[in-house]
Amino acid sequence: MSAPTVARTRTVATETLVDPVLTMRGLRRGGGDPVHRTGPDGTIWRGTRTPDGVATVAISARPADGAIEGRAWGPGADWILDHLPGLVGAEDDPAGFEPGLALLERLHRRFAGWRVCRTGLVMESLTPAILEQKVTSTEAWRSWRELVWRFGERAPGPAPFPLWVQPDARTLAGLPPWEWHRAGVGPQRAETLVRCARLATALERTVGLDFAEVERRLRSVPGVGVWTAAEVMQRAHGNADAVSVGDFHIAKSVGWALAGERYDDETMLAVLERWRGHRYRVTRLIELAGITAPRRGPRFSPRDYRAF
Incomplete structure (x- = not known):
């Protein structure tokens, strides 16, 4: 199916402040992420792979109108626009969250537009999360870029800069060991990614299930532990409690x-x-504020598996 050249559009009305740039920041894998970029005017451009095919979505906020506008191109344009409210965080309900501490009160006000997003796309979050297991962000994001550039595809539509879509599950499942090695992905992470790619259809069906069942199914895959499951549920499932x-x-x-x-x-x-119920909301507010404990000892040195 050829990608449409005319954009499909949708406007999401928001009763309270929702900042898609802040909300979707957690989907970006480093400043050089080839599938997620923000233009000078604040428009978010994202290449994505939906159940209906690839799509490009451009998202712009209009705070004065209480609205967020989405434009999309490609075979998956209708799907991504149907899921736009979850993607930008407009479906997240922080009701019941009581900060209770002065610091959290301040952060809650400071990042009032931040919401927990829900992409509805499991492999889209699971693939980079596995790459980030037990390595530095620098290592993981380098591997992510190489896999996307070499095995993904260019996103459809008129993005003002090169934009890509990550590889599909079938491609990842069929990569030989030397290609993982070339991308700087160690054997354990590569094996986990291949297992997940082979189970991609079943894993995508976890969207909409009870969170406890989602975690059980994700963690039933060898190599997917509590950290990886939480990282996926925060993004794909909109779980505001996943730590x-x-x-x-x-x-x-x-x-x-x-x-x-x-x-x-x-x-x-x-x-x-x-x-409880909002534990991820607490940890993310602290993360957004850039609050970190003082570092002790030498920094962890990135490893390059391609050197061996």
Whole structure:
């Protein structure tokens, strides 16, 4: 099917402030992400792979009108516009979130336009999340770019800069070991990605299920642990309570923000219990504010698997 050259459009009315740039920042994998870019005018451009095919979506906020406008091109244009409210966070309901602490009150006001997004696309979030397992962001994002450039495809439509769509599951499932090696992806992560790609259809069906069942199904795949499942549920499923347990920074940052000390995961979860239902909302607000614990010791050195 050829991609339409005329944009499909949709306008989402918002009763409260919703900032799509802030909300969708968590979908971007580094400043050089080839599938997600923000133009000088604040328009978000994203190449995506929907169940109906590839699409490009351009999203612009009109705060004075209480509206967010989406334009889309490609075979998946209608699908992505149908899911636009979830993508920009307009369906997230922070009701019931009680910050309770002065710091969180300030951050809640400062980032009032931030919402938990829901893309409805599991592999779109699962692929880069697996690449980010137990490596630096620099390593993971380099691998992400190489895989997208070499095995993805150009996004349809008139983006003002090169825009790409990530590889489909069938392509990832068929990559030979040397291609993963060439992209700087170690064997364990490569094997996990291939397993997930082979189960992609079943994993995509988790959208809309109870969050506990979503986590169970994701974690039933060897190599997908609590951290990876949480990273996916935050983005694909809109789970405002999913905590990225096992992250190298988050527990320390939460502890430093809330108590001026470093937490481990166990302590972080105990403290966050008072915000159950909104625990990811708390950790993301702290992350958006850039609050981090002071670094101790040498930085972790990136590894290049291609050198071996």
